[in-house]
Amino acid sequence: MTESVKIAVLGGGSFGTAVANIAAENGYQVSQWMRSKAAVQEIKSTRLNSRYMPGYQLSLNLLPTTDLAEAVTGASIVFVSIPSKSFRDVVARIKPFTNAEQIFVSTTKGIEGESFKLMSEIIQDELSTDNVGVLSGPNLAKEIAKRHLTASVIASTNDEHCQLVQKVLGNDYFRVYASNDTYGVELGGALKNIYAIISGLAAALGLGENTKSMLITRSLAEMSRFAVQLGANPMTFLGLSGVGDLIVTCMSPLSRNYRVGFAIGEGKNLEQAVDELGEVAEGINTLKIIRDKSIEMEVYMPLVTGLYKVLFEGATVKEVARGLMLGAHKQDVEFILKDGTQ
Ligand SMILES: NC(=O)C1=CN([C@@H]2O[C@H](COP(=O)(O)OP(=O)(O)OC[C@H]3O[C@@H](n4cnc5c(N)ncnc54)[C@H](OP(=O)(O)O)[C@@H]3O)[C@@H](O)[C@H]2O)C=CC1
Numbered sequence: 001m002t003e004s005v006k007i008a009v010l011g012g013g014s015f016g017t018a019v020a021n022i023a024a025e026n027g028y029q030v031s032q033w034m035r036s037k038a039a040v041q042e043i044k045s046t047r048l049n050s051r052y053m054p055g056y057q058l059s060l061n062l063l064p065t066t067d068l069a070e071a072v073t074g075a076s077i078v079f080v081s082i083p084s085k086s087f088r089d090v091v092a093r094i095k096p097f098t099n100a101e102q103i104f105v106s107t108t109k110g111i112e113g114e115s116f117k118l119m120s121e122i123i124q125d126e127l128s129t130d131n132v133g134v135l136s137g138p139n140l141a142k143e144i145a146k147r148h149l150t151a152s153v154i155a156s157t158n159d160e161h162c163q164l165v166q167k168v169l170g171n172d173y174f175r176v177y178a179s180n181d182t183y184g185v186e187l188g189g190a191l192k193n194i195y196a197i198i199s200g201l202a203a204a205l206g207l208g209e210n211t212k213s214m215l216i217t218r219s220l221a222e223m224s225r226f227a228v229q230l231g232a233n234p235m236t237f238l239g240l241s242g243v244g245d246l247i248v249t250c251m252s253p254l255s256r257n258y259r260v261g262f263a264i265g266e267g268k269n270l271e272q273a274v275d276e277l278g279e280v281a282e283g284i285n286t287l288k289i290i291r292d293k294s295i296e297m298e299v300y301m302p303l304v305t306g307l308y309k310v311l312f313e314g315a316t317v318k319e320v321a322r323g324l325m326l327g328a329h330k331q332d333v334e335f336i337l338k339d340g341t342q
């Protein structure tokens with residue numbers, strides 16, 4: 001066992017399990033909290049989490065539990081991998097078991113609707129702590145399970161906290177970079193899910209590689225433009241948690257958001273597409289939130305607006321695509337300008 005550092009992971013889904021197992025394989029004692037007793041039992045007896053990560057053999061250092069107090073008490077780092085809709089609820093419940101030295105790291109790529117808060121801000125609200133970080137990047141859980149070489153970003157304003165997370169998670173297949181732009185890293189992770197839905201839709205419609213490339217590049221322009229208006233550093237969007245995550249999520253059928261878009265492109269309605277998935281696709285909720293926010297902030301986001309029209313207002317992809325292609329002529333790379341309106 002590596003030192004006596006204890007790690008906690010909240011969430012028994014795909015990414016929570018991937019993060020928990022990386023740290024466990026690195027020799028740390030990892031307490032993974034999940035609400036399903038059956039899943040805890042399965043991991044204890046077979047070392048598998050077959051619903052979310054079939055075939056992924058889990059380290060003996062990973063200790064699953066349904067007891068929040070047991071998971072959180074005494075952990076040096078608490079990773080939170082709970083979908084955004086339930087994130088605040090779960091974080092509020094751990095408060096009695098926390099202490100002032102603990103570091104809390106969100107891995108969740110979503111936004112809270114009514115408050116427009118990111119998950120690290122929810123942790124700050126609920127736990128009254130500044131020991132907060134964000135882990136984000138091109139990190140498909142099922143590829144991590146196969147030990148495909150992967151890189152991620154730990155973002156925090158505290159360099160020592162970044163270094164600790166780099167040490168706990170870094171190994172020969174998982175490399176962790178550090179960033180001080182917590183807001184930009186976290187916002188990028190949430191925004192790219194919207195564009196993955198669009199890319200999945202385009203793929204199902206048989207659109208070509210030129211189209212995919214145009215969509216990804218214009219998505220990067222759009223998400224950077226929005227984030228800069230909110231105070232994020234545009235350079236962050238050229239890193240792993242920005243363009244890196246955008247590329248993987250827009251290109252891979254392993255992405256749940258891409259799969260939702262693909263199913264819609266095949267003619268299914270949104271409800272069918274989400275039901276079939278059986279896992280979280282944060283992009284649907286994020287789309288509604290960002291569409292409203294872009295109107296409020298008067299930020300030009302034609303891809304967000306177009307997808308919203310297709311999913312919620314009955315527009316056809318053809319109509320929306322025609323509008324995008326025939327819009328006023330624009331400059332190419334002015335997307336990071338604060339007043340850019342392309
Ligand atoms: N999967 C991936 O490749 C990556 C995912 N992420 C992000 O990580 C976050 C979590 O995703 P992921 O693990 O993949 O999601 P999954 O859909 O795979 O799993 C969600 C997990 O959260 C649990 N959960 C949901 N609601 C609650 C609740 N109210 N209380 C307790 N547990 C709850 C589920 O439990 P139950 O099974 O009991 O319903 C399940 O264990 C998302 O924001 C995602 O964007 C980030 C990087 C990569």
Ligand SMILES: O=C(CO)COP(=O)(O)O
Pocket residue numbers: 109137138139140141193196245248249254255256257258280281282
């Ligand atoms: O964030 C991810 C990869 O970095 C996973 O994306 P999905 O939630 O679309 O599966």
